Amino acid sequence: MGGKAITEELVRRGHQVTGLARNADKAPQIDGLTNVGIDIFDPASLRDALRGHDVVVSAFAAGHDLSPDTFYRQAEGTRRIIGAFKESGAGYLLYIGGVASLYTEPGVQVYDSPGFPxxxxxxxxxxxxxxxxxxxxxxxxxxxxxxxxxxxxxxxxxxxxxxxxxxxWEAIPLLEGCRIALDLFAHRTDIDWSFLSPPWLYRPGKGSGSYHLGIDYVPMENGHPAGIDVPDLALAVCDETERRALIHRHWTVSGAQENF
Structure with missing residues (x-):
């Protein structure tokens, strides 16, 4: 979802993009995009695929079911992405995580806040x-x-x-996996990274062509968790790949939501 929109926007801006996916043969064939089949659990192949790139955007998600395997794949997959990125010598890793790592108040993340889920x-x-x-x-x-x-x-x-x-529900594995993913980045200074946590109401939509930037805390609108349409989040990601203004930061974005 997000990866497709980000890829299309980067290509529209004139960037040369390598799209990595397990089923790369199903990806669109467009000028400016090279599709490469990859398994992120094969760190050597991933390292080689990342080598030579200025920016790496990870839109990896391990799945949406409640199986503990989803937590494992998200946490271990993230660890392998970081390792392959570091070994590749690529320039900047922008990782898209989940809302669970954002804070509602100092020391309290969304996942641990009263009223969640x-x-x-x-x-x-x-x-x-x-x-x-x-x-x-x-x-x-x-x-x-x-x-x-x-x-x-x-x-x-x-x-x-x-x-x-x-x-x-005793667990929400994808959200927990995305939350622990932030711990794998926090305090690292050996690589250039940033961690984007989309807001709670992140979904497909038309987009507004704009967004609001936030740091660490879940964005709110009229007392309720805010949201963003996929095209607007893609704008924010592409802007950051070009500006590199949020290195070593945990950030989020929100935007206008129709019918919310």
């Missing part, structure tokens, strides 16, 4: 819930979205059904 999922708008249903295959998200669309729930009213279900 229930109120975050339970007050999400219908488009975001439908998107969650599509990527996770969990029908409850679609059902909750439909209740909101029928007017059974206000735009910011918690859905007690979905709150009850997600509060019972």
């Amino acid at each position: 229930g109120t975050y999922f339970g007050t999400a708008p219908a488009p975001f819930l439908h998107w969650l249903g599509e990527i996770t295959g969990v029908g409850l998200f679609h059902e909750s979205a439909e209740r909101r669309e029928r007017g059974e729930l206000g735009p910011r009213e918690s859905d007690p059904v979905i709150v009850g279900v997600v509060d019972s």
Whole structure:
């Protein structure tokens, strides 16, 4: 999702881009883009693929199910990306993580904050819930979205059904894996890196053509977690690849959200 939009924007700006993917043969064939098949768990091949690049953008995500394997793949995959990047001698690693590593107050990350995950999922708008249903295959998200669309729930009213279900989850492996990924970067000065945590309501959309930059803390809008459309996050990533203004920083972005 994000990787495709970022690639297209970088090519549009005139950059020469190497797209790394497990199924590179399915990637689009466009001028300015070279597609390379890669398994990030093969560190030697990954190192060789990264060598010679000015900037490396990692949009790696291990999956959206609740299997512990997802946590392992995200954490270990990130460790291998960092190792291959360092050995490759590439210039700058911009890693896209997840919202769970952002802070709601000093010392408290989103994942550990009161009300997570229930109120975050339970007050999400219908488009975001439908998107969650599509990527996770969990029908409850679609059902909750439909209740909101029928007017059974206000735009910011918690859905007690979905709150009850997600509060019972003992783990959310992808979010936990993305959170521990930040620990693998924090305090490192041997490589140039930055860590982008998208806001809670990050989803496909038209985009507004602009974004707001934040550092460390979850962005809020009218007392609720803010969001951003994929095209606007891609703009922010591409701007940072060119400016390199956030080296060794943990950052986030938010933007205008239609129908939120």
